Amino acid sequence: MHSDTSLTSIVDPVISLVPRAELRDTLRSAFSAEQTAVESIEEFFRMLPSAAWSRDLLCTFAGSWKATHLKMLGIYGLSCRLQRSAGGAEDPDRSNLYLAAARNAATSYEDLGLDFDGATHAELYDDFAEALTGGDLWTLRRFRLPEAHRFSRWCYRNMVVEPIADGLLTNMFSEIYNHGEYSIAQPSADAYFQQHTRLTPQERRKAITYIAAHVEDDTEADHFLVVVEALDRYLAAAKTQFDAERASSVFRTYLGNLAPVMRKLTEMMRTELASGRAKPLAASGVHA
Numbered sequence: 001m002h003s004d005t006s007l008t009s010i011v012d013p014v015i016s017l018v019p020r021a022e023l024r025d026t027l028r029s030a031f032s033a034e035q036t037a038v039e040s041i042e043e044f045f046r047m048l049p050s051a052a053w054s055r056d057l058l059c060t061f062a063g064s065w066k067a068t069h070l071k072m073l074g075i076y077g078l079s080c081r082l083q084r085s086a087g088g089a090e091d092p093d094r095s096n097l098y099l100a101a102a103r104n105a106a107t108s109y110e111d112l113g114l115d116f117d118g119a120t121h122a123e124l125y126d127d128f129a130e131a132l133t134g135g136d137l138w139t140l141r142r143f144r145l146p147e148a149h150r151f152s153r154w155c156y157r158n159m160v161v162e163p164i165a166d167g168l169l170t171n172m173f174s175e176i177y178n179h180g181e182y183s184i185a186q187p188s189a190d191a192y193f194q195q196h197t198r199l200t201p202q203e204r205r206k207a208i209t210y211i212a213a214h215v216e217d218d219t220e221a222d223h224f225l226v227v228v229e230a231l232d233r234y235l236a237a238a239k240t241q242f243d244a245e246r247a248s249s250v251f252r253t254y255l256g257n258l259a260p261v262m263r264k265l266t267e268m269m270r271t272e273l274a275s276g277r278a279k280p281l282a283a284s285g286v287h288a
């Protein structure tokens with residue numbers, strides 16, 4: 001649990017495991033240059049358990065937060081592109097490209113439910129969102145903030161349209177960022193369920209499984225490290241140097257595009273508090 005820990009202090013020890021010093025520095029500089037973005041994300045999770053929010057707000061959170069995660073299609077697309085390049089190459093580039101594709105694809109094993117009896121992360125997310133909002137209304141498109149939709153499209157395009165190195169940098173950054181975000185989201189969401197819903201401890205455990213699954217076995221931290229290897233293999237095959245400027249731009253844009261989603265949600269919470277619609281720290285349960 002990381003209830004009082006900053007997102008940056010959670011990602012930092014994992015960044016230390018990256019072999020290439022230049023990549024380590026670029027990752028750290030991106031988090032510190034986008035500190036305002038990081039703080040607004042932390043603020044959202046700090047504020048989430050402070051009141052019982054309206055169903056509309058909870059649906060907007062569930063629909064929008066989902067759009068900032070669950071990028072399995074992009075991961076698959078990126079691995080397909082690497083495999084396609086491998087098909088037209090000679091060894092040793094060929095095996096490096098196939099291995100880069102394989103390592104990149106390894107970031108979707110848990111999402112697919114491999115080793116978890118086929119329980120996909122999409123299903124786990126549904127359980128989380130349904131427990132939070134009290135139904136499946138949140139799946140409607142109108143609950144996806146335009147900022148969240150834009151972020152999701154930016155990630156997908158980077159992985160399937162832009163140069164392959166940008167796709168790998170996007171997937172890599174997403175994994176390290178998610179490691180930090182899920183670590184602060186877990187105590188926040190758990191506190192929300194405890195203080196503002198009538199879920200039993202067992203129901204609460206089920207509701208929180210989506211978030212816990214990414215934190216407890218260091219799932220996202222491991223995913224991050226396999227994409228670091230995928231990038232190294234890709235760069236070796238493409239006979240290209242690591243481009244710190246390019247990487248910095250992808251990492252900072254990731255945070256810069258994501259922060260408006262969380263800021264908008266925080267604004268919505270503030271508006272509800274000010275209007276008296278939200279019930280601050282009411283332990284009396286179900287949402288309006």
Ligand SMILES: [Fe+2]
Pocket residue numbers: 110111121214
């Ligand atoms: Fe996942």
Ligand SMILES: [Fe+2]
Pocket residue numbers: 107175178219220223
């Ligand atoms: Fe992941």
